[in-house]
Amino acid sequence: MTSLKELVSKRLRSRVTYSPLDVYVDEVFRHKGIINLATGSPSTSLMPLKELSDAVREVVDSCSNEAFTYPPPLGIKELRHELKTFAKELGVNVEGYDLIIGAGALHIIDLIGKVLLDENDCVIVEEPTYIEAIMPLKFYTNYIDTLPLDEGSNYSKLNLKNIDRVCSNAKVFYTIPTSQNPTGVTYDEHTRNDIIRHMKDRNIVMVEDDTYRSIFRTNYEPIINKCVKYGIRCIYLSSLSKILTPSLRLAYALIPKELTEFFAEASFLNLPLSTLAMYVVLIMIKKGVLFKRISHLSKIFESRLKALKDSLTEYLSDRALWNDDAYGMYLLIRIPGVDTEKLFWRSLKEGVGFVPGHVFFLKREVRDTLRLSIAFEDEERIVEGVKRISKALKDLT
């Protein structure tokens, strides 16, 4: 008899692995009391726990049948409407699009794979990129191509030299143009216009992941606004994980109306939304919690980012390079000549954890970068963390 393991589908075995990013994040969490510059999950001190608890109580006390039944596949109508208004207030062009709710951004990306991708369809992504977003897409196609962020610019400039070759037969371009994960880069107007110029008149769907815009405000318009202007197909994606809590699993996307029925069919396959979570979020939005959180979090992260950059200047400027204009929850640091995987293990001994940068690269073998996150620790611990990384670096080299 064949072993049970051999009965696992070839598709799963060949295309799916446990998240390479989470391997390191989990390792850091295993060390109690460690300074955690690895995770992108905000600490509970940043979550609106009181408002959450009030909203849960309100839904439960209401005993409403609607809140305790199965979810509609694309989310409850009232919340879809509220989120559309929320997106509009962030400057997103919502006209002509349907808003759908997903059980987290990764669920929406999985739906995009289900709806748009056949076996040999090509997907383009930036490199480095948020690798966990690519994993659901890899389940549907083997064919992922990359547009590099240049090492010479400390990964702050998207290299569009090969875009015509790469895009010639691509169906989907997944991009994080604002406060990118893992680099923190926000594309300037010139880069945004260049992307648009190359996307025009192609059978390609842009997928703009704009998860960080609400917290890290920018004057650059979302790409979707330009897509509307130039007739480019676009799906706009955002998540409430960083504003409320990742545990609610709540994200949303604006999709072209012609695709709505297909997304509904795809989401019906496993119906992963939580009706209860949606009603809880609806109450919080109606009470104005979302906007209050955003301005609160913007100030906190601004101050943490300053602490991170200042401490890098103080403790690591003789060895490390980074993009000082980065404005987001993460910063990608390059330490030429240093294997950051080794530095990771050495740093754990000093009581600090980060993510070695190689996990964010799909094609290039890059061993000398690391991602620092400001999601979890306050200013004092961020500074102490950087100091400890510099000590680990001295011990290692």
Ligand SMILES: Cc1ncc(COP(=O)(O)O)c(C=O)c1O
């Ligand atoms: C760019 C980006 N998109 C999406 C997500 C995850 O969103 P969700 O928690 O809704 O799956 C993250 C999380 O770090 C992210 O960095």
